[in-house]
Amino acid sequence: MTTKILAVDDSRTMRAMIQTALTDAGFDVDLAEDGIDGLDKLGGSDPDLVITDINMPRLDGFGMIEGVRERPECASLPILVLTTESGEELKQRARTAGATGWIVKPFDAEKLVAVINRLVV
């Protein structure tokens, strides 16, 4: 079964880049524009892994992660934060919210795939 990834980012360039990188690597990709959109799509998408940006309108990455973790079926869903931010304080916030990992943009497609393969079966 193809691994499904839900990528949440408010930049359409970034969404397209993530989609290209992951689709090329054989993943199935669903996209969402912000935290609220991401949570809306979570049920229908039923992803194996979530990638989320931090700075987004309406609901940011932290809120998105908390929202995911609130759902019992997503309690152990891997969530990767993909952002340009690299501050330790923000990372700690993400960790507390329930993030699995933190990747700093800009990302290298191969390496992103390597990390994903470390997190999904």
Add this chain to the structure above:
Amino acid sequence: MMSDLRDMFFEECDDLLEVLSTGLEELQNETSDAETINSMFRSVHSIKGGAGAFGLDRLIKFAHAFENVLDDLRSDKIEVDGTITALMFSGFDHLNDLVDAARDDNDLPDSDGAAVLAELKQTTQNANGLSGDEEEDANEVDSDDFVVQAMDFGLDLGGDDDASVDLPGLPSLGDDAPEGTTHFVVTFKAEPVLYTRGHDPALLFRALGEMGELTIESNRDAVAPLESLKDAPAAISWTLTLRPDDGIDESAIREIFEFVEGQCILQIAEVAVETPAEEVSATEAEAPAPVAEAAPAAAPAKAQAKTKAKPTPAKAPKAEKQEAKGGDGGKKSSEPRNSTIRVDLNRVDRLINLVGELVISEAMLRQSMNELPVSANSAVSEAIGQLKTLSGVLQESVMAIRAQPVRGLFQRMSRIVRESSRQAGKTSRLVMVGEATEVDKTVTERLVEPLTHMIRNSVDHGLETPEDRVAAGKPEMGTIKLEAAHRSGRVVISLSDDGAGVNRPKVRQKAEEKGLIRPEDDLTDSDIDNLLFRAGFSTADEISQLSGRGVGMDVVRSEIQALGGRINLQSEPNKGTTITISLPLTLAVMEGMLIEVAGESLVVPTVALRETLQPGQANIHDFCDGDRGLSVNDSMLPIVDLGEALGFRSPLPDFSNQSLLLIEGESGRRSALAVDGIVEQREVVIKGLEQNYQSIPGIAAATILGNGKIALIVDTDQMIPSPGNGNTGLLKGSEMAEVTSYV
């Protein structure tokens, strides 16, 4: 593919800059709230993120500094005041420049934006109480990190920055650990929280297995008996022994456990091995049994020992891709549903062209119908009537696709106002009205240059210096107003200033000095004002930095005319000047009067048409040189024989059998066009001559008639003599001078 993404990035930049610009306006007008700053921050942040992906270092650095200040603003470390707003505007302008330069692959001079960048950095330093050096370092590290990460992915190990460079399976830079001389012994025990954050020890072990030969032992002593089993995974600990591949060091191993830091007990020890070969084989022999039991049930095979030379992570999904391709190709396109779509402009233009052809075909069909005997079926003509209506609606709808609000154009102009005010030492603000008015995209694009020049003129020549303004009892700050509106089927864009108005005596004097008019010419105020549009005219005593760029208002005027537009200037002393541009809604269709001259069909744009007359010889007056004038309501208009002007025939002896079309040009001047006959008023689809043939004096464009024949569209402005011996392309100076004196 990458270039598509690049295009997409720059398109997105335009949108983001617009958001930023709107935010800035709100800041300036003090209508901003917390979300304003947030959205501004996100815009700059997204630009930085995208720039990082394309390695646009300079853009990254600047966006980074800009973003920091916005971040300080949103966390209330800085208060919004005039200085900050001004800095934000300068930052916005430079960000625009950087985006444009990156888009065109240009390098800006190093000095560009250096001051703004320094000021942004300084602002952040002050807000965060850092000394210059500290912040300098912080910034330096930060931006360096950023660039490095563009290539090295930038996994960021908490607390150990150096580790982030090394990656599984990749030779680590500068590492020269001797081969086969050490093992790593990793002991690992997960805390319960590790599982609730989406981690799986088996996957961590698999990744570790890709770094060399791995043996895994589990310690399940702490696991409770099945009947009282709770939190079982957290009770198991593992001992992993790795015989690393070349270039794998401790930091590479730590990196695998990067994300679980703090969620497990992890110890990594480097153990020297004296007889590596035997030791390894011995371990191998023992290993399999514990591994099979130890690994969590989800992935027993994957965590198996002796995992050297596993496929690289990317490969496994690739194989799956092959399978997936046949079945669910359509499934991946679950793009967010927007109420807008992005369409290549070429496609829209093709559609517009096709609809244009359709309109012509429809006209041809209608014409053929009219030539049929009267007995023609009335049902057919009804259907054709319907076709006409439908193709009209279709045409309008297609044109609407190209329409876009003038907001973007206006916002660009606010920068011009700021810059030219600064350079001219004046203070001014831009007021925008009707930014939502929609105009054809080509029109908004081609208005950039003329509007830019007009605004520079307004600031430079229109507005007074602050001292003069105060002395005249006006507010110190000048106001430039840009207004757009739809008016009777056209778009009207006006630019007004509250300056001193046109200095008519000075304009007249200059025009006389330059030989544009003669001292005895009797000119109305409006005539004098519109002298500004004449070629080679400049009222500035010294060519100023702003307006003296070799472009005069005459160029502005001809650009507007090229868009099928009219430009007009109205001025009131000490109250200000208003320049009004009136443009057709679309560039593709036009109302025109079909006429005949010397056996040729021609079209005169209805826009310029004021009246049609059959005057009779009594109202036509002969002058010397064969010039003739028409007396209308006590004034005399020059008569232009269209057939002669276009070189179709020699001058007619008299105009008694001719129809006269009264036309009015941009300047408000009139003349009478003599033609052989008037056929009908109709809508024509404009076909450019320049791209299909070449430009012809006196002709603006062409169209295809219902009978399939081509009719040329007359450039009426070239048929109207201007005051003095000006630049109307077709008429000789002497003729025009003569004509002027009649008016």
